[in-house]
Amino acid sequence: MEIVRAFDAIWAARWPILDGIANTLLISGLSILFGTALGVGVGLLLSYGGRIVRFFVRVYSDFLRGTPVFVLILACFYILSVIGLQLTAFQAGIFALMLFCSSHVGEIVRGALQAIPPGQTEAAKSIGLTFRTTFFSVLLPQALRQILPTWVNTATEIVKASTLLSIIGVVELLLSVQQVISRTYLSLELYFFAGFVFFLINFVIEKAGRIVERKIAIPT
Amino acid sequence: MSSPVLEIVDLHKRFGALEVLKGINLTMHQGDVVSLIGSSGSGKTTLLRCVNLLEEYEDGVVAVAGEQIGYTKKNGKRVRLSEREIARQRAMTGMAFQHFNLFPHMTAMHNVMLGLIKTRRMKKDEAHSVAEKWLERVGMLARRDHYPGQLSGGQQQRVAIARAIAMNPQLMLFDEVTSALDPELVNEVLSVVRDLAKDGMTMLLVTHEMQFAHDVSSKVIFMDDGRIGEEGPPDQLFRQPKSERLAAFLKSSKFS
Ligand SMILES: Nc1ncnc2c1ncn2[C@@H]1O[C@H](COP(=O)(O)OP(=O)(O)O)[C@@H](O)[C@H]1O
Ligand SMILES: [Mg+2]
Numbered sequence: 001m002e003i004v005r006a007f008d009a010i011w012a013a014r015w016p017i018l019d020g021i022a023n024t025l026l027i028s029g030l031s032i033l034f035g036t037a038l039g040v041g042v043g044l045l046l047s048y049g050g051r052i053v054r055f056f057v058r059v060y061s062d063f064l065r066g067t068p069v070f071v072l073i074l075a076c077f078y079i080l081s082v083i084g085l086q087l088t089a090f091q092a093g094i095f096a097l098m099l100f101c102s103s104h105v106g107e108i109v110r111g112a113l114q115a116i117p118p119g120q121t122e123a124a125k126s127i128g129l130t131f132r133t134t135f136f137s138v139l140l141p142q143a144l145r146q147i148l149p150t151w152v153n154t155a156t157e158i159v160k161a162s163t164l165l166s167i168i169g170v171v172e173l174l175l176s177v178q179q180v181i182s183r184t185y186l187s188l189e190l191y192f193f194a195g196f197v198f199f200l201i202n203f204v205i206e207k208a209g210r211i212v213e214r215k216i217a218i219p220t
Numbered sequence: 221m222s223s224p225v226l227e228i229v230d231l232h233k234r235f236g237a238l239e240v241l242k243g244i245n246l247t248m249h250q251g252d253v254v255s256l257i258g259s260s261g262s263g264k265t266t267l268l269r270c271v272n273l274l275e276e277y278e279d280g281v282v283a284v285a286g287e288q289i290g291y292t293k294k295n296g297k298r299v300r301l302s303e304r305e306i307a308r309q310r311a312m313t314g315m316a317f318q319h320f321n322l323f324p325h326m327t328a329m330h331n332v333m334l335g336l337i338k339t340r341r342m343k344k345d346e347a348h349s350v351a352e353k354w355l356e357r358v359g360m361l362a363r364r365d366h367y368p369g370q371l372s373g374g375q376q377q378r379v380a381i382a383r384a385i386a387m388n389p390q391l392m393l394f395d396e397v398t399s400a401l402d403p404e405l406v407n408e409v410l411s412v413v414r415d416l417a418k419d420g421m422t423m424l425l426v427t428h429e430m431q432f433a434h435d436v437s438s439k440v441i442f443m444d445d446g447r448i449g450e451e452g453p454p455d456q457l458f459r460q461p462k463s464e465r466l467a468a469f470l471k472s473s474k475f476s
Contacts, residue, residue: 122274123321123380127335127387128311131303137334141325218325220369 006189013180020176021197023090027172028159028201030094035101035158036151042102043109057106064103069161072096077168093165097158104154112146113139145216152209156202163198173197223286224249225391225422226271232279233266240266242446243280248391251420255433255454258443259469264426267443268393271424272313273306284312285390311339314384315393318400320376322368328355328379329364335387354382358412374405378412385416392416394425430473434458442466 010017045057064072076096080087087095116139124134166175177194181187226248233241240263248254256264269275271282273290282289289309291298301309322331329351336347355361358378368376377397385392394413398406410432417423417436427433433440433454440457442450442465450457450466461467 117321119317119319119321120323123315123317123323123383125274125307125310126272126313126315126317127383128307128339129335130307133338137338138323142323145325218369219367 002186002189005184006186006193009180009184009186009190010193013176016171016176016179017173020171020173023171023176024159024162024173025201027090027094027097027162027165027170028155031097031101031158031162032155034094035098036105038098038102039105040109042106043113046106046110047113061103061106064099065107069096069100070164070167072100073164073168089165089168089170093162093168093170097161097165100161101154101158104157105151108147108150108154109143112143115146116142145213145218148209148213148216152206155205155209159201159205160198222250224283225252225285226424227283227286228267228271228280229283230280231267231270231277231282233263233270233275233277240446241270241277244448246441246448248422248424250422252439253417253421253423253425253437255437255440256424256426256443257428257430257433257440257469257473258449259472262443263446264443265395268315268395268424268426271391271393272310272315274315276300284309287312307339311335311387312389313391313393314387314389316377316381316384316395316397318396320368320373320380320400322376322380322383324368327365327367328360328371328382331368331379332383332386335383340387350386351382354386355379357415358382359408372405373401374408377401377409381409381412381416385421390422392421392423392425394423394427396426396428399428428473430458430470442469 042057042061045053046061049057073093073096076087076099077089077092080092080095120138120142121134124138129137162172163174165172166178169175171179174194177190181190184190224247226246228244228246231241231244232239244267246254256267258264266275270277271284271289276290287309290306291300293299300306322328323334326334329348332351332354333344333347336342336350337344340347342350352361352364355364358381360375360378360382363371363375363379366375368379371379381397397413398409401409406429410429413423413425414432414436425433435454437454439451440454441448442457442461442463444450444463444465450461450463457466458470461470
């Protein structure tokens with residue numbers, strides 16, 4: 001039976017495959033973490049920066065969002081080394097995904113802040129709140145609720161995009177499975193397995209997102 | 221005599237090329253209740269918003285309790301105050317908005333407490349008891365743990381008024397606080413405003429409720445195209461309008 005052989009093959013290669021899964025989780029996790037932090041900065045500059053700052057950040061964001069992640073990864077790996085910044089494939093990959101993530105999170109944050117009615121800021125001003133307090137007590141809590149579903153979506157996109165790091169030789173889940181395939185020729189079963197694991201990771205992320213969403217929903 | 225609560229001298233305000241306020245003068249003392257009436261677009265909201273600097277103004281002076289709002293003179297030049305100063309000045313007045321503008325992610329109680337804690341620097345306990353007192357006054361104590369989305373428009377507006385007035389402002393600004401409400405909810409809000417007037421609160425209000433303006437005001441101002449068209453005690457303004465414009469306006473708003 002091919003299925004049984006496939007399980008045998010996965011079991012035999014469990015350690016390299018688990019390594020691959022760990023790498024996928026680490027790459028995605030770090031990219032999302034740094035990308036989100038950077039993206040919040042991008043969103044704030046797009047919302048509150050001066051004209052010139054806004055212009056440059058807009059170019060940054062549009063450029064990154066308009067470039068295929070695939071190209072970004074190659075660029076970070078090959079071009080950065082040309083200008084003397086020697087990153088390992090692993091680092092370059094995370095860097096590229098982080099940039100990609102930051103541009104999307106930046107747009108999400110800007111959109112969420114912009115969607116808050118001006119009356120909220122005016123009410124805050126009318127009771128003497130400073131901009132800082134208005135931001136943290138009034139705007140941010142509302143924006144966060146708005147951001148969460150789209151942010152979760154971006155996170156799952158990053159997980160999927162992390163497979164592209166196999167191109168520059170990072171042994172994440174997909175590449176580790178491909179290595180097993182090259183020995184066993186069980187491509188259908190093993191690709192199916194890899195797909196299932198990706199589905200599982202993203203399923204957990206989305207489920208967790210939905211739980212948090214429900215927890216922080218404003219009662220109506 | 222102490223300085224007026226509000227003094228507006230020759231106030232001008234433009235939006236680009238459009239001059240919206242064309243020289244407004246108004247003095248209010250402790251306990252005065254002044255109503256602004258007039259057709260839509262005559263500048264009533266803008267006038268109110270200049271008083272707490274939600275709008276910048278180009279010319280003239282707006283002073284609350286003897287202190288010019290928003291600007292100062294430095295070497296003969298008019299300069300804007302720092303954001304911190306302006307925030308402090310804004311807390312000298314309270315404002316209730318047409319669309320309430322409650323913070324949707326906070327309960328009624330927390331809506332009222334926020335300014336007390338952040339601006340008035342009260343301890344939580346103290347802010348809580350002050351908020352309780354004012355929610356009680358507007359009849360919303362039973363719903364203190366409700367979120368704005370769980371309240372009717374009239375209830376939201378009463379919480380919003382409590383939020384403003386709990387800050388203990390020297391002057392309250394009301395901008396058409398009933399015009400977004402269903403007719404059956406108008407009275408619960410008007411009666412709250414009436415009670416505040418009875419208690420001697422100094423108030424500047426914009427309203428389309430002519431009977432209410434008549435009953436509650438010490439003075440009524442008819443705004444006409446960015447100017448004060450006519451002003452005086454309510455009886456005089458409503459019963460013996462001097463200008464054609466005011467007479468026509470009153471007729472269209474069916475004051476009887
Ligand atoms: N932010 C703004 N930008 C440009 N024009 C404005 C703005 N706010 C108000 N106006 C204009 O100023 C005039 C007065 O408006 P407003 O003070 O709202 O009148 P009212 O409250 O009496 O209806 C109107 O012609 C309005 O279109
Ligand atoms: Mg108006």
